[in-house]
Each structure stands twice: as structure tokens, then as C-alpha cells.
Amino acid sequence: MLCFDAHFLACLAVGILVVAYVLRNLIVLLATQYVSPLKALRSPPSPSFLFGNLREMYQQENTGLLFDWEDTYGHTYAYRGFLGGYRLITTDLAAITHILAHPERFQKPDFVRESLAAMGAGSESVLTTESDVHARQRRILAPAFTAAHIRTLHPIFWDKAAELLERWTHLANDQKGLCLSVDVLPWLSKATLDAIGLAGFGYQFNALSGKNDELADAYHLIFSTARKLAVRTILETWIPLLRRFRPHSEVMDRARAHLTRVGVELIEERKLTMAVELNKDGPYQSLQEYPRQTRPRDLLSILVQSNMASFASQRMTTPEVLCQISTFLIAGYETTASALTWCLYALAHDHAAQHHLRAALQAIPRDSPTLDDDIAKLEHLDWVVREALRLHAPVTWTMRVAMEVDDVPVDNPFTDRWGTVCNSVRVNKGDIITVPIQAINKSKRIWGEDARSFRPERWRNPPESFKNGLWSNMLTFLGGSRGCIGYRFALAEMKIFLYTLVRNFEFSAEKGVVIEKVFNIVARPIVKPANPTTAIPTPTNTGPTATSAPPPNMMPLLIRPVEAFSDIGDAADFPDGNQ
Numbered sequence: 001m002l003c004f005d006a007h008f009l010a011c012l013a014v015g016i017l018v019v020a021y022v023l024r025n026l027i028v029l030l031a032t033q034y035v036s037p038l039k040a041l042r043s044p045p046s047p048s049f050l051f052g053n054l055r056e057m058y059q060q061e062n063t064g065l066l067f068d069w070e071d072t073y074g075h076t077y078a079y080r081g082f083l084g085g086y087r088l089i090t091t092d093l094a095a096i097t098h099i100l101a102h103p104e105r106f107q108k109p110d111f112v113r114e115s116l117a118a119m120g121a122g123s124e125s126v127l128t129t130e131s132d133v134h135a136r137q138r139r140i141l142a143p144a145f146t147a148a149h150i151r152t153l154h155p156i157f158w159d160k161a162a163e164l165l166e167r168w169t170h171l172a173n174d175q176k177g178l179c180l181s182v183d184v185l186p187w188l189s190k191a192t193l194d195a196i197g198l199a200g201f202g203y204q205f206n207a208l209s210g211k212n213d214e215l216a217d218a219y220h221l222i223f224s225t226a227r228k229l230a231v232r233t234i235l236e237t238w239i240p241l242l243r244r245f246r247p248h249s250e251v252m253d254r255a256r257a258h259l260t261r262v263g264v265e266l267i268e269e270r271k272l273t274m275a276v277e278l279n280k281d282g283p284y285q286s287l288q289e290y291p292r293q294t295r296p297r298d299l300l301s302i303l304v305q306s307n308m309a310s311f312a313s314q315r316m317t318t319p320e321v322l323c324q325i326s327t328f329l330i331a332g333y334e335t336t337a338s339a340l341t342w343c344l345y346a347l348a349h350d351h352a353a354q355h356h357l358r359a360a361l362q363a364i365p366r367d368s369p370t371l372d373d374d375i376a377k378l379e380h381l382d383w384v385v386r387e388a389l390r391l392h393a394p395v396t397w398t399m400r401v402a403m404e405v406d407d408v409p410v411d412n413p414f415t416d417r418w419g420t421v422c423n424s425v426r427v428n429k430g431d432i433i434t435v436p437i438q439a440i441n442k443s444k445r446i447w448g449e450d451a452r453s454f455r456p457e458r459w460r461n462p463p464e465s466f467k468n469g470l471w472s473n474m475l476t477f478l479g480g481s482r483g484c485i486g487y488r489f490a491l492a493e494m495k496i497f498l499y500t501l502v503r504n505f506e507f508s509a510e511k512g513v514v515i516e517k518v519f520n521i522v523a524r525p526i527v528k529p530a531n532p533t534t535a536i537p538t539p540t541n542t543g544p545t546a547t548s549a550p551p552p553n554m555m556p557l558l559i560r561p562v563e564a565f566s567d568i569g570d571a572a573d574f575p576d577g578n579q
């Protein structure tokens with residue numbers, strides 16, 4: 001009896017604590033929301049008390065929601081989050097510039113950092129740290145991303161692009177001049193995973209060749225799950241305790257353990273090879289004594305050196321180094337794969353642009369000794385890459401949280417819900433801000449009436465209005481000190497892949513196939529059935545590890561070798577479905 005009572009009382013105490021914890025969080029949330037100055041902003045109606053506009057936001061790329069909202073509420077307004085909380089959203093360039101220029105005042109919200117950490121980046125990654133720790137990590141990592149170092153990685157990109165070309169050529173040859181339906185997404189994911197593995201860490205995933213690799217499978221799993229905005233995810237945002245009780249996937253746990261094992265092996269191996277080099281090169285006592293100009297610049301060497309550094313400002317601990325390894329593997333492949341996939345999609349829907357690009361690429365011979373310099377400078381290729389990255393930014397939006405009260409200045413005064421004209425937005429500590437990367441990239445105000453069309457020639461005279469994006473007057477790689485560290489890596493890889501693929505293949509869309517975007521860190525394509533009874537088309541080939549079930553994310557395109565196409569006719573002869 002006593003035992004039952006003790007057990008009962010313990011359960012009761014735990015229950016009370018849990019209820020008190022949830023209530024406390026809800027009260028803090030409601031109080032923060034109650035006093036938030038964002039309540040004064042105009043806002044669209046909220047379809048759900050519990051989830052506000054979050055579900056609509058998730059679909060915004062397919063519905064044009066943010067454009068409608070901007071037409072109705074102007075550049076600066078609020079939408080509703082969990083339990084009706086107001087979140088600032090602004091396409092005002094002065095406001096965005098201010099937010100990105102003050103990373104101390106506007107940090108990543110903890111629920112964003114935790115979900116990135118849980119997806120494999122870890123809590124000590126440059127993607128998830130803030131303030132001094134983040135600044136130190138960026139400083140240490142920067143030498144691996146200079147233009148000069150990225151140039152040394154080109155041979156890896158060329159090899160991987162050639163391998164992909166060979167595989168597609170092999171498949172296409174069986175078609176005897178007819179179009180082959182290929183889901184390009186998994187192929188590009190595998191190729192870019194191989195590339196970052198080798199370029200960053202000398203690690204052979206062999207994903208393109210179809211060899212089984214537990215790590216490659218783990219990354220595939222990370223990006224192919226969580227396709228729906230789950231209620232649980234929203235609740236976890238405000239009740240952090242729930243994050244500790246995420247359903248555990250055994251596969252993911254195994255994958256994480258495997259990732260750590262591989263990371264430790266990579267570090268140890270590199271330490272050994274660097275020690276051998278050191279002894280060969282001179283009487284240095286430690287890696288840090290290497291003359292600066294002869295120090296290896298590849299990512300793994302930089303991480304290993306920092307692990308052994310004696311100065312705190314240059315040192316990363318082993319767990320930190322492991323976090324960077326998994327971060328760069330994640331950040332470095334699915335983003336670029338998504339960018340390339342959407343670029344091929346855009347070209348498949350615009351044969352004139354594709355034709356021009358191909359002609360420009362074919363003018364540079366593959367065996368030219370200056371090929372690397374030439375394609376880096378090739379105007380038309382550059383335009384296509386910029387335009388695809390503008391229209392199909394892989395990272396569609398990002399979030400920040402105000403760490404203190406601030407007045408965010410705006411270029412375009414806005415009228416609040418009481419009719420007052422305002423020149424700045426007041427935010428309180430804890431207010432959430434959405435930076436709508438894609439909506440700004442497609443803004444008619446910046447890019448003109450044809451802002452939502454794919455028109456590479458616009459880059460002949462690009463608009464000057466936005467100076468603060470990291471690259472090319474746009475927000476695709478964000479800006480400020482938290483802008484994408486790997487943008488040169490991504491651009492070089494994209495250009496080499498496009499040179500190789502577009503010179504050799506014609507791409508076209510499949511008739512009647514409508515592609516939509518879903519979000520899982522990056523924008524990924526899915527096929528929208530024309531009506532509920534229409535089956536999702538299964539491309540002839542989905543990549544080396546295809547299974548009978550259609551993959552959840554896919555980009556089926558028709559491809560045909562250029563020679564076969566040239567024999568048959570002109571670009572206009574492509575099957576229906578192309579515009």
C-alpha cells in the first residue's frame with residue numbers, strides 16, 4: 001500500500017511538474033505576444049487559432065501567397081504563428097539590410113538552431129552557433145572558401161560531372177534517339193554528395209556509382225523525411241521539452257553514430273598524413289608552425305589544424321570539428337543539388353534560353369587549356385545560373401528572433417492597423433522575424449513586371465536597388481556575416497555541371513506534369529497529380545538505388561543526347577509540355 005502510494009505520488013508530482021512547465025511556457029508565450037508591438041501591424045486573417053497562418057505559409061511558393069499579402073498589406077506586416085503570435089515579415093530592403101547587418105541583435109531562433117542541429121549539423125556547428133563562437137568558427141573556416149582554393153577543387157567537379165554524363169549517356173543510348181524520362185533530382189543529389197565528400201574531406205561516398213554507403217543513405221533519409229508541416233514540429237517550437245521526446249528513428253541513430261565514427265577516422269587519418277608532410281618539409285615542431293603560405297587550405301586540413309591549435313582564438317574542439325564535418329556535408333550537397341535541379345527545370349521549360357546556352361557552351365572546347373577560366377567568365381552561363389538562383393532559391397526563407405528591443409528602419413513607410421504612418425518597426429525581445437528570401441528575389445518592385453519569369457538576359461542590366469545580398473544583388477545566399485560561406489563552391493560546381501550536361505543533353509518537361517515545391521530545409525520538387533486519380537509518373541530511371549516505389553521528391557524531365565536531337569530537328573520539335 002505504501003509502495004503504491006509512493007509510486008502514485010511520484011507520478012502525480014511528475015504530472016504536476018509537466019503541467020506546470022507547459023503552463024509556464026504558454027503563459028510566457030501569451031504574455032510575450034500580448035505586449036508585442038507587432039500587434040499594431042496589419043495582418044492577414046488567421047485561419048486557425050492554434051496554428052495561425054503557418055500551414056498557408058508552408059505552401060506559399062505554390063500559391064503565391066506572399067505576393068497577395070504584399071499587394072494587400074504592403075511591404076511590412078505581420079502574420080500569425082502558434083496560438084496567434086504575431087511574426088514580422090518584411091520585403092522592405094532597408095529593414096532586411098538592418099536585420100542582417102546586426103547578427104547580435106537578430107539571431108537564429110532556438111527552435112531553428114535545434115532543428116538544424118537535430119538534422120545532423122550538431123549544436124556546435126557554424127550553422128547553429130551565435131556571437132563570438134560563431135565569429136571564431138567563421139574566421140577559422142574562411143580560408144577553405146577563398147576563390148583561389150575553390151579553383152583547386154575544379155578537377156573534382158569535372159570528374160563527377162563526367163561520371164554523371166556517362167551514366168545518362170549509357171541510359172539514353174538504349175532509347176535509340178527517343179526521349180528518356182529521368183528523375184534528375186536523385187542523380188544530382190548523388191553527384192553533389194560525392195563532390196562535397198571528396199572536395200571537403202577526401203571521403204569517397206561513391207553514391208553515383210551506386211555503391212552502398214551508410215552515410216550516403218543517412219543523408220538521403222534526412223532530406224527525404226519531414227515533408228509535411230507536422231503539428232508536433234509546431235508544438236516543439238514553444239514547448240522545448242517536447243524536443244527531448246522526439247520519436248527516435250533507429251536508422252537515424254545508427255546514421256549519426258556512423259557519422260561520428262567516419263568523422264573521427266577522417267580526422268585521425270589526416271593528422272597522420274599531415275605529420276608525415278611536416279617531417280618531410282622542414283624542422284617544424286607542430287602543424288601550426290607551417291609557414292602560413294604553404295599551409296594546406298582544404299577544409300579537413302583546416303579543421304585538423306584548428307583542433308591542434310594552441311591559441312583559443314584558432315582552436316576548435318573535437319566535437320566542434322565533428323559538427324563542422326557533418327554540417328558541410330549537409331549544407332554542401334542538397335542545396336547545390338536543389339539549385340541544379342531547378343535550373344534544369346527552368347531550362348526544360350524555356351527552349352530558347354536552353355538553345356542559347358548550349359550554343360555558348362559549345363563554343364568553348366572541352367579540351368581548351370583555359371576552360372576553367374572561360375566558363376567562370378562565360379556571360380551566358382553566368383546569366384542562366386543567376387536567373388535560376390533568383391527564381392528558385394533553394395533556401396526560400398529564413399528566420400531571426402530579436403534579442404532586444406529595437407526599431408527596424410524601413411525604406412517604404414507603412415500604415416499600421418490604427419492608420420498611423422510609420423518609418424520604422426518596433427520589435428521586442430523574443431519577437432520572431434521572417435526574412436522572405438524568395439519573395440524578395442521575385443519582387444516586381446525590384447525586378448520589374450516580369451520578375452516571376454525566367455529571363456536570363458535581364459542580367460545584361462541588373463537592377464541596382466539591393467546592395468546587401470552576399471552575391472549578385474539578391475538574397476539567395478543571404479548576406480551579412482551569416483551569409484553562405486560556401487557560395488563560391490556552389491557556383492563553381494553548378495557551372496561545371498551545367499557545362500557538361502547542357503552541352504550534351506536536351507532537356508524538356510513532360511506533358512501534363514506539374515511540379516510543386518515542398519520544403520525540408522531546401523525547396524524540393526514534387527509532382528502534383530493533375531487530379532486525384534492521376535498516378536504520379538514513374539520515370540524510367542531514378543538513379544542507381546531506385547526502388548519500385550516512386551521517390552517522394554522528384555523532378556522527372558525528358559532528356560535526349562544532343563547529337564540525336566540535332567539529327568531530328570530544331571528546338572521547337574520537342575514534345576508538348578514545353579513552353
Ligand code: HEM
Pocket residue numbers: 126127128138196327328331332333335336339393394395398399475476477478481482483484485486487489490
Ligand atoms: C546553391 C547552393 C547554396 C545555397 C542557395 C545556400 C544558401 C545558404 C543560405 C541562405 C544560408 C544562410 C542560412 C541562414 O542564416 O538562415 C547559408 C548558410 C550556410 N551555407 Fe550555404 N548555400 C548553398 C551552398 C552551400 C555550400 C556548397 C556550402 C559548403 C560547402 C554551404 C555552407 C553553408 C554554411 C556552413 C552556412 C552557415 C553560415 C553561417 O551561419 O555562418 N552552402 N547557405
